[in-house]
Amino acid sequence: MVGRLAGQGSVRMVSRPGLSARLGASARVTVVSAPPGSGKTVLLRSWIAEAAPSGRVASVAVGRDERDPQRFWLSVLGSLRRTEPGSALVRPLTAAPDMDGWAIAERLMKDLAQLEDQVWLVIDDVHDLDSDEALRQLELLVMRGPQELRFVLATRHDVRLGLHRLRLEGELSELRGEDLRFTLEEARELLRGASVELAEPALALLYKRTEGWAAGLRLAALSLAGHPEPERFAAEFSGSERTVAEYLLAEVLGRRSREVQRLLLRTSVLEQVNGELADLLTGGSGGERMLQDLEEANAFVVALDPARSWFRYHHLLSDLLQRELRRTAPGEVAALHRAAAEWLSEHDFPVEAVRQAQAAGDWAMATRLLADNKPGLHLAGQAATVHALLAQFPAEASATDAELAALVAADELARGSLEAAERYLRMAERGSPSVEASRRGRFQVLLGVIRLLHARQRGNLPQVATEAKGLQVLAEAPLTAELGLSEELRALALISLGSTEVWTTRFEAAERHLEQGIALAGRIGRPYLEFTGLAYLAAVEIYRSAAQAAERSMQAIKMAGRHGWTDEPAAGIAYLTLGSVLVGQGRSEEAEAWVQRAERSLTEDAEPAARLAAQYFRGRLELGRGRDADALAAFRTAERLAERLDAPNLILARARAMLLYVLVRLGDTEAAEQILVGFGSQDRERGEIRTAAAALRLAQGNPSAAAAALAPVLDDSASALPWGWLPHAFLLEAIAQDALGDRVAAGRALEHALDLAEPDRALFLFVLDPAPDLLKRHARQLTAHGAMIAEILGLLAGRTSGSPPGMPRPPLAPLSNSEIRVLRYLPTSLSMPEIANELSVSHNTVRTHMRHIYAKLGTHRRADTVACARGLGLLAPSPLKVPDHSRD
Numbered sequence: 001m002v003g004r005l006a007g008q009g010s011v012r013m014v015s016r017p018g019l020s021a022r023l024g025a026s027a028r029v030t031v032v033s034a035p036p037g038s039g040k041t042v043l044l045r046s047w048i049a050e051a052a053p054s055g056r057v058a059s060v061a062v063g064r065d066e067r068d069p070q071r072f073w074l075s076v077l078g079s080l081r082r083t084e085p086g087s088a089l090v091r092p093l094t095a096a097p098d099m100d101g102w103a104i105a106e107r108l109m110k111d112l113a114q115l116e117d118q119v120w121l122v123i124d125d126v127h128d129l130d131s132d133e134a135l136r137q138l139e140l141l142v143m144r145g146p147q148e149l150r151f152v153l154a155t156r157h158d159v160r161l162g163l164h165r166l167r168l169e170g171e172l173s174e175l176r177g178e179d180l181r182f183t184l185e186e187a188r189e190l191l192r193g194a195s196v197e198l199a200e201p202a203l204a205l206l207y208k209r210t211e212g213w214a215a216g217l218r219l220a221a222l223s224l225a226g227h228p229e230p231e232r233f234a235a236e237f238s239g240s241e242r243t244v245a246e247y248l249l250a251e252v253l254g255r256r257s258r259e260v261q262r263l264l265l266r267t268s269v270l271e272q273v274n275g276e277l278a279d280l281l282t283g284g285s286g287g288e289r290m291l292q293d294l295e296e297a298n299a300f301v302v303a304l305d306p307a308r309s310w311f312r313y314h315h316l317l318s319d320l321l322q323r324e325l326r327r328t329a330p331g332e333v334a335a336l337h338r339a340a341a342e343w344l345s346e347h348d349f350p351v352e353a354v355r356q357a358q359a360a361g362d363w364a365m366a367t368r369l370l371a372d373n374k375p376g377l378h379l380a381g382q383a384a385t386v387h388a389l390l391a392q393f394p395a396e397a398s399a400t401d402a403e404l405a406a407l408v409a410a411d412e413l414a415r416g417s418l419e420a421a422e423r424y425l426r427m428a429e430r431g432s433p434s435v436e437a438s439r440r441g442r443f444q445v446l447l448g449v450i451r452l453l454h455a456r457q458r459g460n461l462p463q464v465a466t467e468a469k470g471l472q473v474l475a476e477a478p479l480t481a482e483l484g485l486s487e488e489l490r491a492l493a494l495i496s497l498g499s500t501e502v503w504t505t506r507f508e509a510a511e512r513h514l515e516q517g518i519a520l521a522g523r524i525g526r527p528y529l530e531f532t533g534l535a536y537l538a539a540v541e542i543y544r545s546a547a548q549a550a551e552r553s554m555q556a557i558k559m560a561g562r563h564g565w566t567d568e569p570a571a572g573i574a575y576l577t578l579g580s581v582l583v584g585q586g587r588s589e590e591a592e593a594w595v596q597r598a599e600r601s602l603t604e605d606a607e608p609a610a611r612l613a614a615q616y617f618r619g620r621l622e623l624g625r626g627r628d629a630d631a632l633a634a635f636r637t638a639e640r641l642a643e644r645l646d647a648p649n650l651i652l653a654r655a656r657a658m659l660l661y662v663l664v665r666l667g668d669t670e671a672a673e674q675i676l677v678g679f680g681s682q683d684r685e686r687g688e689i690r691t692a693a694a695a696l697r698l699a700q701g702n703p704s705a706a707a708a709a710l711a712p713v714l715d716d717s718a719s720a721l722p723w724g725w726l727p728h729a730f731l732l733e734a735i736a737q738d739a740l741g742d743r744v745a746a747g748r749a750l751e752h753a754l755d756l757a758e759p760d761r762a763l764f765l766f767v768l769d770p771a772p773d774l775l776k777r778h779a780r781q782l783t784a785h786g787a788m789i790a791e792i793l794g795l796l797a798g799r800t801s802g803s804p805p806g807m808p809r810p811p812l813a814p815l816s817n818s819e820i821r822v823l824r825y826l827p828t829s830l831s832m833p834e835i836a837n838e839l840s841v842s843h844n845t846v847r848t849h850m851r852h853i854y855a856k857l858g859t860h861r862r863a864d865t866v867a868c869a870r871g872l873g874l875l876a877p878s879p880l881k882v883p884d885h886s887r888d
Contacts, residue, residue, distance in 0.1 A: 013046050014182070014190045019175065020051040023152055024120075027173035029142060029166055032154040034177035037215025037316060040154045041124055041302075043180065052120060055084035062125040064271060068384035069101030069134040076121065077108060085117050093564030095381035096528050098414075098605065102821065103567045105137040106875070108145075115148040126155040131384065135159060136838070140824055142166075162838055181212030194221040198230055206234040215316060222297070260290050264313075265328070268321030269336045269359065271352065274310045280343055281336055334360040345369050350377060351385055358392050366393070367404045368439075374407060374446065375488045379528050383414045398424065402431030403443055410450045413457065416605070421454055445489060449496050456500060456607045491520040495529045499536040503609050511540050531559045535574040546581045546760030553578035569610060572601030576610075576617050583617070586763035586795055588624040595621050596872060604816050609651060612641045616655045619662070624764055628665050635659040657688035661768075664692075664699045672696050687713045688725060694732045695769070703739035706732060714749075727756035728765035735771050743777075750778050754785040766792045815856060815874070822849040823874060827866050 023030055024047070032040050041061075048057050058079035066072055077093050080086040090111045093104065112119075129135055139161045142151055153161075166172040182190065187207050191198060198206065210216035220237055224230050256264070259282075266281045267273045275288025291311045294301040300314035313321065326333060337360035344353035350373035357366035370389060377386050390404075390411050398405040409424035428447055435443045494517030501510035514533045521529035538552035556574035560566050575598035582591035595617055602614045619634035638655035656675070663672035676684070676693055683689055690709045697706035713729045730753035738746035750771075757765065766775070772793060779789045815823065825835045836846045850862075857872075859865040869875040 013042060014186050014193065015050065016043065016046065016186065017051070019043055019179070020047045022173060022175060022179075023047045024051060024053075025173055027150075027166075028147065028171040029151045029153065029163060030173040030175065031158075031163065032152065032175045032180075033158055034156070034175070034180050036156055037213060037314075038177050038180045039182075039214030040180065042214070044122055044124055044152065044154055048122065053118070056117060057120045057122060058083050058086065059122040060124070062123065062128040064125075064128050066128055066134075067130050067388045068382055069131050069137060070095060070099050070104070070381045070383075071385065072129060072131070072134050073101050073104040073108075073137070074381075076123070077104065080108070080112075080119070080121065083119050085115055085119050086112075089114060091564055092562070094527060095379075096563075096565050096568055097378050097381055097383065098569065099381050099565075100567070101133055101137045102140075102824070105141050106824070107564070107567075108141060112146050112149055115146045118148045118150055120150045120152055122152040122154075124154045126153050126159055127157055129159070135161060139838070143828060144824075180214065182207075182214060182217055183212065187212065187217055190217055191221050191224065194225050196221055196224040196230065198224070198234060202231040202234040206237060209234075209237055215314075218300075259284060259286070260294070263287055263290050264294075264317075264321055265325045266332075266336055268313065268318055268325055269333065269356070270340055271355075272304060272310055272312050277340065277343055280339060334362070338362055338365065341365060341369065345372075351382070351389065354389050355392075358389070363393060363397050363404075364401070367397075367401050367407070370407055371403045371439075371443070371446065372486070374410065375486070375492045378410075379488070379492070379526055383411075387411050387415070398427065400431070402428045402435050403439070405431060406443065406447050406450060409454075410446075413450065413454055418454065418457055421450075425451060425454065442486075442489065445493055449489075449493050452496055452500055456503070456609065458608075487520060487524050488526065491517050491524060491526055491529050494520065495533045495536075498533065502536050502539050507540050507543055511537065514540070527559065527563060528565070531556055531563070531565060531568075532570040534559065535570040535577075538574055538577040542577055542580060546584060546762065549577050550581045553581070566597070567601050569601055569606040572598040572606065572610060572614065575601065576613055579621065580617055581760075583621050583624050584764045585761045586624065586767055588621055591621050591624070600872075600874065603820075608641060612638050612655065613651045615641060616651050616658070619655065619658055620764075623658070623662065623665075624767060628662055632659070632662045632666065635662060653683060653686050654688045656683075657686070657692040660689070660692040661695050664696050665768075667699075669696060669699050672699075685712070687729070691725060691729045691732065694729070694736065698732065698736060698739070703736040706736040707740070710736070727753040727762055728768070730756065731765055731769055731771070734774060735769065738771075738774055746774065747778055747781060750774060751783060751785070754783070754788060758785055758788050761788075763792055763795060767795060770796050772796055815853065819849045819853050819856075820874070822846055823853055823865075823869055826850075826853075826862055826869075827875065 020043075023032075023044075032043070034040055044059070048059060058076070060072075060075050060079050062072065074093060074095060077090060081090045081092065090108065093107070123138075126138075129138070141149075142161065142163070143165075153159075163172055167174075184204070184207050187210075188198075188203060191203070206217075206220055210220065220234075223237070224233060227233050262284070263278050263282050267278050267287075269281075270277065273287075273291065275286075275291060278287030278291065279285050288309065291301060292303075292308055295303045295308065295311060300317040302312050302314065304310040304312060312318075337356045341353045341356035341360065341362075344350075344356060350369065354366050354369045354373075357363075357369055366389075370386070374386070377383075386407075390408055393404060398408050405424045405428035409421045409428060412418075412421040412424060425447070432440070432443065432447070494513050498510045498512075498514035498517055501507070501513065514537045518530050518533035518537070521527070521533065534552060534556035538549050538556060541549035541552050553574045557566075557571065557578070560568065560571040560574070565571055575594045579591040579594035579598060582588070582594065595614070598614050599618065602610050604611075615634050615638035619631045619638065622628070622631035622634060635655050635658050638652070639659065642652045642655070656679070660672045660675050663669070663675070673696065676689075676696065679689060684693075690713050694706040694709040697703070697709060710729055710733050713726070714733060730749045734746045734749035734753060737743075737749055753765070757763070775789050775792060779786055783789070821839060822835060825838065828835075830838065832846050832850070833843050836843045839846070854860060854865060857865055857868045859868050866875065
């Protein structure tokens with residue numbers, strides 16, 4: 001029978017108002033740094049419960065060996081949102097595959113810039129934050145967060161956070177091990193809380209032996225409760241950490257019932273335990289009640305949730321229990337780990353399940369669990385966690401396990417190591433016959449998705465098209481069960497396939513697969529896949545209807561806003577599509593903001609085709625504003641990006657066509673002719689190239705050659721053209737025929753151009769090649785487009801160039817990740833050598849990055865660079881003033 005533990009000693013918390021006052025003092029940052037067992041966590045919990053301002057404390061405990069910056073920051077953000085001020089200021093954020101911890105930290109600073117009331121962010125176990133990136137990001141928030149945001153950081157040892165500057169400024173308060181030692185009076189109160197009264201000499205001796213160490217005193221209190229000779233115990237007790245193990249086993253374990261001893265020993269293999277899992281590992285019942293009793297008795301057992309259903313053991317107890325289990329039942333340890341892995345997997349704790357399988361040394365089971373859960377972990381943004389799990393496998397395991405090789409390939413791909421990814425892909429392909437028949441279909445689909453993403457990162461569209469064909473079998477839902485696919489993997493494959501088909505211009509197939517993937521993602525509750533599908537579906541619509549493309553883009557953008565994905569690459573695709581529609585409609589000023597957002601989202605980590613597309617649309621935007629030189633720079637940047645691709649790209653052909661066209665506009669027909677001659681025969685037959693060639697021939701005074709170049713485009717024998725290009729071709733045909741003196745043919749071609757342009761208000765082309773006399777003459781004839789002609793003529797008459805007042809010019813080229821990291825330190829008072837020290841790079845490296853930043857932003861001084869970066873949204877607003885622009 002399970003008994004209550006009250007009779008065996010229960011230790012109440014001791015109020016420590018002096019320490020609580022220091023936690024809530026005026027310093028911006030309070031560090032509680034002390035060895036294990038010093039009472040850090042108990043102090044924090046007591047302060048939050050009794051002394052901290054209600055509704056203004058956010059509390060986060062770092063998980064053991066936490067290596068995933070995204071998971072850490074999501075917990076910080078979620079905790080801040082639960083405070084009263086944070087609930088109104090901090091926007092919600094949902095996990096996503098490629099979310100950047102730096103972006104989350106910047107986002108938090110932006111959200112909290114308007115914080116008026118003090119809020120405390122309490123982070124316990126900071127020493128467990130095993131990610132240099134996350135520590136640097138935390139330092140950024142500490143150093144540049146608003147004054148009203150206060151920090152309490154608890155750690156077993158000092159961590160490198162650059163807090164020395166705060167110490168010099170008087171903004172740092174520190175509690176060390178000696179500060180946390182109990183006073184003699186506090187030790188007396190602790191013992192009284194356990195119903196223990198000691199004579200003064202015995203109390204003084206016990207206090208001297210423990211040196212005020214919290215864990216030693218708590219253990220002594222547990223042991224003394226009901227002890228027949230308390231004075232003798234006090235005389236013999238050694239409260240040092242080195243010898244406390246004997247007492248911990250004897251008093252916490254030895255004095256419990258046999259059922260409780262069995263529970264503690266067999267569940268010590270777990271990081272966290274609940275009643276059901278405890279019952280499974282012990283083969284008994286009543287586990288939850290036992291755990292609750294242990295926690296009530298303060299027997300080194302800590303509840304993790306308000307319902308007191310999940311628990312963890314103090315690390316001192318956990319380590320000793322595991323050692324005792326290995327000593328008394330070594331043959332059962334692996335079986336306990338395996339049983340825990342199965343339970344955790346069935347109850348949707350995939351990471352913990354894999355760790356338990358690895359602890360059992362069952363590498364095949366660990367691989368199976370990780371492979372089955374890889375899509376979900378990917379979508380939950382736990383790439384760093386997956387990387388840490390893979391690092392625990394033996395180095396030689398991937399050579400003999402095809403599924404593990406595929407997982408390592410995906411991990412290398414996520415980390416940007418394309419060559420290593422390719423090596424492991426080949427390894428996985430060679431080992432595919434060894435995969436169990438029941439798992440082979442799932443394995444082939446996962447491998448196909450990885451191959452597809454690998455080809456996309458290389459920018460090899462012919463290979464992308466080939467890999468996509470291998471996934472088309474997923475378009476038929478009945479095959480899901482036959483292949484053993486989870487709905488999650490099928491949704492991921494459909495969205496990956498559809499988004500790939502957009503880049504390879506297989507638009508009908510793309511639309512079908514994206515719509516299927518979006519519907520499935522919505523049904524199974526995977527909003528990130530739904531959002532990605534919507535973004536790429538908008539890109540499909542651009543070939544048919546600008547209105548539909550804009551509507552789909554806004555759906556994706558609104559969804560990104562709800563979940564905090566506004567900086568994700570898929571959001572960049574939606575921004576580009578919407579910006580393209582606005583450029584096509586002659587609304588360049590409105591388009592500028594969306595193209596800027598796209599450029600911020602499509603960083604170095606985005607796939608090459610998307611980054612190339614961003615430069616292409618930047619060039620079109622600058623053309624629409626009359627900035628031909630800036631447009632030329634953008635199209636040349638697109639060409640340089642294309643050099644990194646393994647094979648030619650659809651967007652590249654259009655960028656080259658526009659490059660040729662801009663040179664014509666700049667009057668450099670000789671350079672344009674050289675580019676045209678340099679095209680291969682296949683490229684010269686593309687509709688975009690033929691349209692640009694027609695513009696060149698018109699500039700050379702050869703309208704006959706222009707009409708000849710356009711003929712295959714107009715009779716539909718050239719390659720398909722996206723929205724806006726075909727009416728442009730008809731406009732150039734009208735200009736050519738008018739120059740040839742055939743006014744009837746010119747009027748017919750112009751009417752075609754207007755027919756195609758009017759439904760979506762495609763005014764851009766009429767600005768690029770203004771033909772006001774031709775339009776005026778056409779307006780006097782019988783036409784259904786009189787209103788549109790009047791709008792075009794008005795646009796031509798009142799055309800302005802340049803950015804709207806107050807809007808900074810966009811960067812001449814996107815900033816690299818390394819440049820962005822340097823940029824984030826520019827608002828601080830740190831010198832270049834100090835920034836270099838913070839980033840663990842050389843002084844020269846920082847100087848080079850700063851030179852590139854200045855060049856890209858068109859600035860010359862550090863202060864101007866910071867102001868420009870803030871205006872572009874690359875940095876959070878200054879915490880010293882409230883920004884007067886609306887929040888994103």
